[in-house]
Amino acid sequence: MAKRVSLKDIAKEVGVSTALVSYVLNNLKEGRIRKEIAQKIKDVAASMNYRPNQIAKSLKTNRTYTVGLIVADISNPFSSSLARIVEDEANKMNYTVIFGSSDENSEKFDKLIDTFLNRQVDGLIISPPANTAIQIQQLIDHDIPFVLLDRYFPEITASYVILQNHKASYTAALHLIENGCRSIGMINYSTDLVHLHDRKQGYLDALKTSGIDENRSWIKYVDIANDPAEIGNAVQELLDLPEPVDAIIFASNLIAVNALQYINRLPLKVPRDLAVITFDETSALNLFYAPLTCIRQPLEEMGQLATRILLETIKDKTVLSQIEVSPELVIRASSQKSSDYGLER
């Protein structure tokens, strides 16, 4: 790289101190600097193509204007959609975002936090993997500004932005019941992630409310690695029950994609033979033949809130916001047996 021009170079060129150059270029002490000299400095800076060195500035000010975003996997559309929203919101406040994928792995997660803190990020937005409450507690102990996104730990007093997960699946299950479903399955992840447990609980409570006996074999747990074969098997098992399931709720978009791909190869028709509801609404789901009823998370709101809360926290360490946003049940054909959708093909 060609030798970069520094404040000192400009100062020498104009014949003033670096301090003055710094003041002028940062628009400080405006009224109190001679106009001509200020203009001269700006002109020279422009002509020399001056580019402030943020690293030096950060070292001095102890602010990097960088936030670290830790997601499960940036290539998962759910994560990347949030990333985009965080990016836009952070940029508005002149923040840049660095990202990392934890792969649901506690060690990788630790490493990311470590790296990001070494890089002096001003704060973190985190979708933590399961069983990382200790690490999160350490962030608190060290007074590191952060907010949890999408996931949380009930035992920890930290800011978070999550979905009303219980309500989401409660509403979904109730909707299925109202549409005549009686044996409703769920495919969920086998994990300690609390928000996924909440999704299960909402579903169970809806059954109970409706006087439907809970049936343990209606819930299938798959590894969070999203293995297509395993998810296909889970579907098949639900259909192979003595009394087969007449509806399935998918606890995530990736479960849905894999399950529906499997269902595509089956002779059965959605929703005629099987009603279906999925968490999340991603473009990946749009090509299924039956328009899918889904639980829409307000991603825009979630990403923006998380970012804003983080930036607030950076300014004022005493901020604590725990926000649960509302899901929206978007009702389409896939959940309504009464619809004739399954027949028309």
Place this chain on the structure above:
Amino acid sequence: MAKRVSLKDIAKEVGVSTALVSYVLNNLKEGRIRKEIAQKIKDVAASMNYRPNQIAKSLKTNRTYTVGLIVADISNPFSSSLARIVEDEANKMNYTVIFGSSDENSEKFDKLIDTFLNRQVDGLIISPPANTAIQIQQLIDHDIPFVLLDRYFPEITASYVILQNHKASYTAALHLIENGCRSIGMINYSTDLVHLHDRKQGYLDALKTSGIDENRSWIKYVDIANDPAEIGNAVQELLDLPEPVDAIIFASNLIAVNALQYINRLPLKVPRDLAVITFDETSALNLFYAPLTCIRQPLEEMGQLATRILLETIKDKTVLSQIEVSPELVIRASSQKSSDYGLER
């Protein structure tokens, strides 16, 4: 944040100079430092929970171990898949990545480059929007290490990793012709992006080779903003031609998702009534009823190569690599009229 511990604190605690601490913690001059004192320093550093300040280190060494990744839109699965690969490859070499989305907008793109350079990234991986050759040339003029990914400018001598785009659509079109298609449409973006022009040209050359007269109305151009209605219209127009098209090639995964969603609502059947091939293979496409023939880009290879070339360039500014990777035509049901797939439903 609790007062951070610095080299100086450790030095004071142990009773040595900061220089020595720095040497020990960086494992420099290993054989030449008394073992006991080295161990003591390491122990104290650990017990004080020392965390090296990368910012200070960067200021001194002029290396941030950060790369900037500029994509069109991180929420586009194509971009986020590449981002994930770049992330992994960069992490291997202890690099962190900051990202930004240009939205195909030249001004946003400028701003991102500016921000990233101010932050002293060691280099950039860039999918440039149309008409940004000037900006790219400036990077060269300023000796900034970078590599273009997915897109390039033939008039500029810069490192890049792209697909053999011409070959990709040439092969695809030929395959359709061999399977009996005679009037083959293409939906592409109206843009100056050269790689998309290459995709068009490959398609046209395949027609010519096969003795099929090029028909201007077979190519529809849509805005790169991916408006679903506009893309649906493009499909309809191709079907409404006096001599309707019997196959369509989609020039990107997002065109495909939108077009297929539209096709889903039509009475026609793929491939019986219309054969179809798409660029890119994303999970978004898996739920279409007919398994899709697609042009698979070797994303893993592309992301890794781009990252490696960048890191090479950072070390040695004289590196210049222009790589065109091979597409793979993954043949499935959607492109084969002879297949009975379209009939079985």
Place this chain on the structure above:
DNA sequence: CTGAAAGCGCTTACAG
């Protein structure tokens, strides 16, 4: 084997 010192490029009290 170890330390004193300069310096990376900024900001910012402080002094005048």
Place this chain on the structure above:
DNA sequence: CTGAAAGCGCTTACAG
């Protein structure tokens, strides 16, 4: 209105 100077937390020739 302007400047000299200290200092952010490191690294690294240089000297001994």
